[in-house]
Amino acid sequence: MENADEDLKLLITEICYLAKSLNLFYHLELAVELLHEWEISDSFNLRRSAEREMWLQGERAFRKVIYIYIFFCLLTVFLAIGSTTLSGTPTLLYQFWLPAKWREYNIWPAFFYESLSLNFNCMCNVVLDSFQCYLLYHLSLYTRLIGMRMERLGYEKTNVETTSSLENIIDMHQRLKAMTRCCEKILSVPLLTQITLSAFTICFSIYSLRSLSFIEHPMSLLSAVMYLLCMSIQIFMPCYFANNLTAESQNLSSHLYNCNWVDLSVYNRRQIFLYMEYLKLPLVVYAGNYFKVGLLVFTKIMNNAYSLVALLNNINNDDQ
Template identity: 30%
Template sequence: MALPSATASLNNSLKCWKYLGIWPDGKHKTMYRCYSSAYIFIVLILYNIQQTLSLYYAPRKIELMIKEITFFFNVLAITNCVFMILYRKKTIIKIFKALDSEQFQGTDIVTKNILMKDVAHYKMYWKGLVGLGNFAYTLNSVVPIIANLAITSYQLQLPTFNYYFLSDSIKKEYFGFLYAYEFFSIYGIMMYDVTTDSFINGMLFFSITQMKILNNKFRNLKTEINSKLSRDEQERIHVTKLKECLRHYDSILTYCSDVQSIINFIMFVKFGLGSLLICVLLCGLLLPQTMESIMFMLFYSMAMVLQIFVPCWLGTQLTYQSQELVFAAYNSDWIPRTEPFKRSVKVFMERAKTPVVIIGFKLFPLSLETFTSIMKTAYSFVTLVRNFQEEAET
């Protein structure tokens, strides 16, 4: 029975990308290129153009523009993710090769147990995220249709933007076609969102896994060697183990560098627009709204908070695990070893004192401190708006 692997888990996103037109499987390249171009144009490019026009022509009323602004900036962030995935395809393939390498797979039981446990956790996360995305899509697009069929007085609204650049007569005449287009497009956009998010977070998650494995390797350098062997032979075995650890560390740094190159600009856009949306949605809750609008803003604001929190938490864990390497190396059985062994451990410890930190566009680290700072800023902004409202009322 084959053991579950990190690449098999990440492949779930790639399988979805194949149908979403951004990850060819190597067969029927010409046909797939035509399908990919048509799908991306209809679902992303045309949708973005229409949504931009709708926002531009929308009435300048905050309560009407909140939903338009929310979907506009969210789709803009998703579009950025999609095109960065297309642009960084070679780097993604390189990352898959690293995860499939013998160094990352490991041969001992402890390493395989760590991998199996983390792969199981990631699979649960992937299923939960995809399930949550489909649930939100159902609430936004499917439930209104059912309500319209069941309740005659219920007025069906378009799922996302309202085509303010079209006249009311045209919207009324082609309402079914417009709803069908948004119904189809936002499902593809939703799947783009959850699959790219799960893939990015998966790359970060498995970098933490490799750090945990390396920590375990360094701590096991003190494992007793067969006493029947001579001291020189024992030293050679210890040196071989140390070299394996150092090569593994170098591979992890290369892997993290590749991950950084992929998510560098993605995180900048996602955090920037996500922070803006959190402020907009929280401010929207201060205005008189229908219960449906309140539920929409609450659900979407929680989704935005979660979207920012997860990579921040993973970035913090990665930094923490990389810092733990110093203590793991110190806990190895280095005292009775030879001077070359001790020097190598000292050099490694000096290098490991600089932790691995994932940066968003060279501006902010992915850390819980960044998340806390964003939430504090959003709260301060909402408090400021509330104070202006109270002054206007008085």
Template identity: 25%
Template sequence: MSSVINSASFIGSHWRVWTVVGAAPYTQFSWQGLYCIYAISINLLVTLCFPLHLGAKLFSNAAIIDDLKNLTNFVATISCSLKIIFYAYNLQQVRHMEQLLAILDTRIQGSAQRQIYNQMCKQLRSLIIIFACVCVLVSASAELSFVFQAERKLLYPGWFPFDWQHSTLKFYAAHVYQIGGISLQIAQNYASDSFPVVLFCLTSAHIQMLYKRIEQLGVGSELEVETELEACITDHKHLLELFATLESLISWPVFIQFGASALNICISIAAMLFFVTEPMARVSFFFYALAMPMQIFPTCYYATDAVLWFGKLHYAAFSCNWLTQQRSFKCKLMLFVERSLRNDPAKAGGMVGIHVNAIFGTLKLAYSLFTLILRMQK
């Protein structure tokens, strides 16, 4: 059982990654000047140039399979770069969310709420470990595929301003750039994709704990009961503010992720059906297409869970001991119930709801793009 309550501790790994990939220029360091130089260098070499060096080789490879792999990699890397840029620009909002979480942590009391908190801790630790393991495996498998290849070939088809094919030193320099670049991009992707999951899970758990506090209202003196109700209403305001701040931070990164997932699903299915004949290549594209919906599923699931728990708060209000309370208590409770009935899902790009239904929307978009390819072929 966790003895210390600190919800913001689950964002610690994200801050470390944002610092390593040069996305935290506003963080106070004793070596601030050196970090700014480091951040500019990393972002120029990786965030900007890595997708561009892949994009420069689009549809100019010797084999169609290399073109398709290059296209999927380009879409994935350019979306990763765009997402980290949005996060870097709005990282001050993460500090504000940490402050709100710290306030909500002070309100956790009783065994029932501690049980919800401890269950949330187990879920988040498992999710963070899964995300981290997937990132490590992807990076390791990329390097292993290079080590065991039979011919001299880059990790990914890309353009370099030097001739790497006829120089061993330049070839390994190109490889070091690609494996270093893709490792940093995978780290960026870890922070960008797991952060919404963690925050939505934290929000959902704190709403459940608020549900317990409201449900237990009505025990004690009239002054104590009304004071506790006012504190619960304040908790609700903090949760709504946390949810709104999270939505504004992840709106465009999640929208980009939806679009990139739909495009890569479409490309993978088209490659598997029309362009690739090798069995292993088809299997590779099949699992890649299968992985895309799974990448956005955790965010959509926990976002839906948070909205559902927001929608249940009025049940907790009716479950408390309100019948024997004063008129002022009932009026405040009634106003709280009216406010709790408004539960809008978070939106990606201000248009697409971050909801489990968004997964089916992404698949529909992929199908629409696929039908467009079919018409072009005809």
């Protein structure tokens, strides 16, 4: 069972990696068009110092999260290589297929190759995960930008300028919804694959911890714990950023209400009232048109993983 769960963890990780890679290649043109629009769009240009400060703070916060994720992933790879090297018996990082009597030969070329491939695979996964999360976080920053411009409504010199500003905000929001649907096309299949299979990966990781002792195998235990932590972060990040996008879109009604609507004309107040009714539908990202991506999905994944671990423990106890 020990070798089986290790092989299954690696197999599921590779399936998720292939799903993300092939899906991004398939939607590459759509992703390039979306990024190009973000670069040249006049509506979403930062016009005030407060908007630029908000954007810079958001970018710094996102970079910190990604740097922490990269550090944990590289530490996991380092611990995996170290635990295998210090195990005391000739072994490899992963053992899908091995020739007969392979321990009698020099295993270091194969070990070196697997170490390089593991590092390469790790960084590719980090880049793909970071890109997916950046798309979601970029949309949430745009939503926050729209909210800041909503609160400035009513402070223009004339009602005509207020009407023009309100129409620009509505156009921005409509375009933001279209961008969200484009991101959903890019992220739908990878998120569905990753969220669906992640419960099994976490389950096998927790189950493998039962057979490890910190006194006998400290590096192996730390490696397994770090792998479990990285997998949890990998699932948590898209759920968090998608939930952040939904939360920011839900706050747009409050931002619009905080504008100086009392001094506006009857026409503009009527438009704001109708627009607030429209804002009751928040921006939501779906995984495979099947379920909403958010923190609730993450909690369900962890609960399902715990249930699977409990089931495996019961089966193991019955066999004994």
